[in-house]
Amino acid sequence: MNTILYYFSGTGNSLVIARDLAAALVNTTLIAIPRALQEPVAGAADAAAAVDAVGIVFPVYAWGPPRIVTDFINSRTWNGIPYLFAVCTCGGFPGGTLTQVERALRARGGNLSAGFSIVMPGNYTALYGAIAEAKQQKLFARARARVAEIAELIKARRNRPVEKSFLLVNWLTGLLYKFGMPKFKTADTKFWVMDTCTHCGLCVKVCPRLNIDLQDDRPQWHGNCEQCMACLQWCPVEAIQFSRATQKRKRYHHPAIKAKDLFIKQGN
Ligand SMILES: Cc1cc2nc3c(=O)[nH]c(=O)nc-3n(C[C@H](O)[C@H](O)[C@H](O)COP(=O)(O)O)c2cc1C
Ligand code: SF4
Ligand code: SF4
CATH class of the missing domain: 3.30.70.20 (Alpha-Beta Plaits)
Structure with a gap:
């Protein structure tokens, strides 16, 4: 199975997940979203259309996708991809992030086959400092196990509803995102x-x-x-x-x- 894995990462968590996932999936090309945004879209779309699976790995910001990820999704069309999946990394609570990404992809012709979240150390130093290293290592070990599970589901091309919170929580976090993200x-x-x-x-x-x-x-x-x-x-x-x-x-x-x-x- 040939896979393209697009990723965005500020402090490395999502890059590690993307690398581990790429290693487990084999035949996977990793592409940084900030770089992909600077490339001509036509060629990139052709490349994506020629593969078996395309994934997007990114951190959660304010219970939603980072603006650069939304810009990336909106910069191209996503139809014709046999298996499209998303993996978000978060500090503990992704809210309705994957639902938002599913909606954004659908608006550009994409059909998200599965969406997963993985807890990693939080990195928003504007609000809190880094957790202790021993705790970080525990999260990394759990994340490695989770990546192995996710890779098996992707290899088997499992269609799964995206992971989400209860409807009310999804709605509330979506509202907070809508007002918070533009700031x-x-x-x-x-x-x-x-x-x-x-x-x-x-x-x-x-x-x-x-x-x-x-x-x-x-x-x-x-x-x-x-x-x-x-x-x-x-x-x-x-x-x-x-x-x-x-x-x-x-x-x-x-x-x-x-x-x-x-x-x-x-x-x-
Ligand atoms: C601006 C900002 C907002 C964040 N908002 C959330 C959030 O709503 N929920 C959450 O669980 N983690 C949140 N986080 C934590 C990150 O999602 C988490 O640490 C992620 O793994 C960082 O990935 P990276 O190292 O690839 O950049 C936020 C981090 C930043 C920088
Ligand atoms: S926090 Fe803002 S200015 Fe700093 S690296 Fe990220 S995007 Fe650039
Ligand atoms: S703030 Fe100064 S020391 Fe720090 S990374 Fe930027 S240029 Fe280097």
């Missing part, structure tokens, strides 16, 4: 940099939206933010802060992933 784009005004910045430029390279540049050797944000936290989490000297809350919070990224694995521009 993320310009929430980068709350980022600031400490004098410990070494001007290394890593934050520029990990940003999936190319939303940061260095001016006078210091990062500047330009109002096209996902709130993925990559800039803050990957800064080697923890110089990036978000409002007043993050100075004492422990940073997080998946230990098996390196910052360069997430660069949009390859070869940097």
